[in-house]
Amino acid sequence: MKALPPLVVGVVAIVAWQLTVTLGRIAPFILPAPSAIWAELVEQKRNVWEAALASGTNALLGLVAGALLGVLFAMAASRFRPLAEVSIPFAALLSALPIIALAPILNNMFEATSSIPRRVVAAIIVFFPVFLNTLRGLREVDPIHRELMHTYAASGWTFARKVRLPGALPYVFTGLRQASSLAVIAAIVAEYFGGLQDGLGSRITSAAAFTAYPRAWAYVVGACLLGLVFYLTTLLLERLAMPWRTRLIA
Amino acid sequence: MRRTFFVLLGVVIFAALWEGYKLVGSPDGTVVFGVRVLPRADDLSMPHLWTVFERLGKPELTGGRPVWIVILHACVFTFGITAAGFVAGALIGLLLAVLMQRFQLVERGFLPYVILSQTVPLVALAPLVAGWGGTIMPAWATVAVIASYLSFFPVAVGMLRGLQSPSASGVELMRSYAAGWWRTLVKLRFPAALPYLFPALRLAGAAAVVGAVVGEISTGTRGGIGRLVIEYSREATSDPAKVYTAMLGAALLGLFVAGVVSLLEVPLMRHRRHVEVVTL
Amino acid sequence: MTAVVVEHVTKVFNKGRPDEVTALSDVELTVGDGEFVSLIGPSGCGKSTLLRLVADLIEPTTGAITVAGKTAGKARRDQDYGIAFQQAGLFEWRTVLRNVELPLELRGLGRAERRARAEEMLALVGLADFAGHYPAQLSGGMQQRVAIARALAVQPPLLLMDEPFGALDEMTRERLQGELLGICAKTGTSTVFVTHSISEAVFLSTKVVVMSARPGRITAAIDIDLPARDEAARQSERYFEHVTAVRQALRGVPAESAP
Numbered sequence: 084m085k086a087l088p089p090l091v092v093g094v095v096a097i098v099a100w101q102l103t104v105t106l107g108r109i110a111p112f113i114l115p116a117p118s119a120i121w122a123e124l125v126e127q128k129r130n131v132w133e134a135a136l137a138s139g140t141n142a143l144l145g146l147v148a149g150a151l152l153g154v155l156f157a158m159a160a161s162r163f164r165p166l167a168e169v170s171i172p173f174a175a176l177l178s179a180l181p182i183i184a185l186a187p188i189l190n191n192m193f194e195a196t197s198s199i200p201r202r203v204v205a206a207i208i209v210f211f212p213v214f215l216n217t218l219r220g221l222r223e224v225d226p227i228h229r230e231l232m233h234t235y236a237a238s239g240w241t242f243a244r245k246v247r248l249p250g251a252l253p254y255v256f257t258g259l260r261q262a263s264s265l266a267v268i269a270a271i272v273a274e275y276f277g278g279l280q281d282g283l284g285s286r287i288t289s290a291a292a293f294t295a296y297p298r299a300w301a302y303v304v305g306a307c308l309l310g311l312v313f314y315l316t317t318l319l320l321e322r323l324a325m326p327w328r329t330r331l332i333a
Numbered sequence: 334m335r336r337t338f339f340v341l342l343g344v345v346i347f348a349a350l351w352e353g354y355k356l357v358g359s360p361d362g363t364v365v366f367g368v369r370v371l372p373r374a375d376d377l378s379m380p381h382l383w384t385v386f387e388r389l390g391k392p393e394l395t396g397g398r399p400v401w402i403v404i405l406h407a408c409v410f411t412f413g414i415t416a417a418g419f420v421a422g423a424l425i426g427l428l429l430a431v432l433m434q435r436f437q438l439v440e441r442g443f444l445p446y447v448i449l450s451q452t453v454p455l456v457a458l459a460p461l462v463a464g465w466g467g468t469i470m471p472a473w474a475t476v477a478v479i480a481s482y483l484s485f486f487p488v489a490v491g492m493l494r495g496l497q498s499p500s501a502s503g504v505e506l507m508r509s510y511a512a513g514w515w516r517t518l519v520k521l522r523f524p525a526a527l528p529y530l531f532p533a534l535r536l537a538g539a540a541a542v543v544g545a546v547v548g549e550i551s552t553g554t555r556g557g558i559g560r561l562v563i564e565y566s567r568e569a570t571s572d573p574a575k576v577y578t579a580m581l582g583a584a585l586l587g588l589f590v591a592g593v594v595s596l597l598e599v600p601l602m603r604h605r606r607h608v609e610v611v612t613l
Numbered sequence: 614m615t616a617v618v619v620e621h622v623t624k625v626f627n628k629g630r631p632d633e634v635t636a637l638s639d640v641e642l643t644v645g646d647g648e649f650v651s652l653i654g655p656s657g658c659g660k661s662t663l664l665r666l667v668a669d670l671i672e673p674t675t676g677a678i679t680v681a682g683k684t685a686g687k688a689r690r691d692q693d694y695g696i697a698f699q700q701a702g703l704f705e706w707r708t709v710l711r712n713v714e715l716p717l718e719l720r721g722l723g724r725a726e727r728r729a730r731a732e733e734m735l736a737l738v739g740l741a742d743f744a745g746h747y748p749a750q751l752s753g754g755m756q757q758r759v760a761i762a763r764a765l766a767v768q769p770p771l772l773l774m775d776e777p778f779g780a781l782d783e784m785t786r787e788r789l790q791g792e793l794l795g796i797c798a799k800t801g802t803s804t805v806f807v808t809h810s811i812s813e814a815v816f817l818s819t820k821v822v823v824m825s826a827r828p829g830r831i832t833a834a835i836d837i838d839l840p841a842r843d844e845a846a847r848q849s850e851r852y853f854e855h856v857t858a859v860r861q862a863l864r865g866v867p868a869e870s871a872p
Contacts (some may be wrong), residue, residue, distance in 0.1 A: 091597060092442040092443060107337045112464040136787075152401065169339045169342050169346070172340050172343070176340055176343075179538070179542075179590075180582075180584045181547075181583050181587055182543075184583045187562060187569070188576055188603065191377070191378050191576070192372035192373055192379060193372055193373075228704065229414060230696075230698070231696070231698075232747070233670055234670065235716050235719045237719055244777075245715070246704070250704075252706070263452075264453070268456055271456075271457050273541070275459070276562075276566070277549060277562065288460045289553065291463065291464065296461060296464065299461055299557075303457050303458055307453035310452050311449075311452060311453055313452075314452035314453075327708075328708045
């Protein structure tokens, strides 16, 4: 029942799209018909799969590296106040910058023919939301929990393990949810800036350059599916990691 | 004041790390199992910071304008695109939010797609939108379309949360005054939504910059800072500092947009606190 | 041995600054073993501050506090008391059982013993069936009962409670008051109980300590002797006499010694 309105909207949108394109005789370079895109997707499914695998690997490695760094750095910053004081405004500022434009520089610094630059870009972009959210979670401790642990004469380490970390978990996952889709976007878009061309990004640009627009759109659909897989996996992990929240929904 | 100091401190630390790595890092990077895990530290890959600043003052090409003027021009151009995309995106976001607040069915039907639109890399469409340039709209407008696509989302979600934030008692109070939907919107929901709106606008501003830069590159639009990053990076082997000057320009643009967006709220938010909305 | 001795305690917040506040001024208090003492007074009279001093959550500016014959700090490190606050303060990521186990865990008890003790405590507060639930699945009153079970888990000789029933509705509140008295009688625990409800203080306590604000100090200590503490007691003549005495003491009318 809950899925009905979005389902209706989705079907209506696709039908309307198909009708507009076919009846309105819209040139494919402006908007190809869904049927044409689907046909290309079926025909190219091997290529789409391989390109998605390449981009997905880059995104995953970048995501894992960036998220680990973000969490570790946030833990360090929550431990040493001066570090947090400097890094919070600095990170907030940096996250307002178009970090993706670092891609060509990283291509120079590493090797343009390796996958490292794309992974590094993804990792840098992932780092900020994970770091900022985790740090916020680590700093926000219920004052009652603080006092309670004090009455238990708990040590700093025990406090961190039993209260701070589990309390920060929802925030970590908020960061990860944002990061998961950012990682995919970064891994794909980084290819527009040059470097090794074996992922979805370069397939889209080259298909567009050959004016094979339905094929380009087919790769975009592949990219969308890849993004969804990342996002839904993160949601699933979140459910598994925080059973006290899922029980509520059940 | 304190914040500015800490940001400056952060910049100094970054500069120290950069030059420090150049001192100790291997010029050809560190290769482990055939994978270069640490970047090259030679002047070609990581020029000295002062070289970058010197480069700003020198002409772009022999006898041409100095680089900093070229970059400033490019930033102004891209800022124009960003602003157009941001305004369009924010308006669409606001409209969507109001519609979703007004009609529950719209919210239930569209909100999943609004969220979905951000989890999937639809920016990948940028090279395709490029095809529109010169036919149904001017080339720069296609870039603005990409920027607006990236910026509508935080506004739509943040504003929706904001419009839904007034308590039931507040809504009932308005009802007791016999205020209709529109008056409730103007007198209660909009003011209540402001603390949600401005943080969302900041996110939208940053997203619009990314959209404009990425859009310029994938559509091949000339004249902007994104294009400059690509052009200069091709000269990296002969003129390594040049691409960093373009990076500085992109960073400057990001900062400037963030500054302008935070100025927007000054008259309205003097006595109020921000509410951060988790958008995804 | 007396459970709590507070001698000449003064507490000044923000000392030496323009916003200096004397929260407590020269307070003396003794809680005997097995006694149930309520602290009552208007907002800002320092009743919570006094409780926190006993718990060693804050330190006195001058004076000394002895808990179970030790300094307050030593008593805290030895876990000689259990504490419950107005908010239950449960850990949302732990099940009810694991919430009650937490203080035992920190004392280094073995898994089996921990579990047995926590289950026993949950049975005591009537929540044995909810051991596997998460806090967010419980009502406010049930959460507060879990918090009490958690406070009792280490079987402390002293129980400190800061308006534990303050956020509950009247019916739940009265039921929990009855349960608390039963538990205290069964375990022989001494209790210091902060409240701003006169009827609650009188019904629960063997002694009601009345405090006044600015500066916070103790103005009266009224012994309560009710023959029984049950629903009938809430209607008894004796009960209303005590309520009147406490009310007068709160208003500043010199307290007559209890009849």
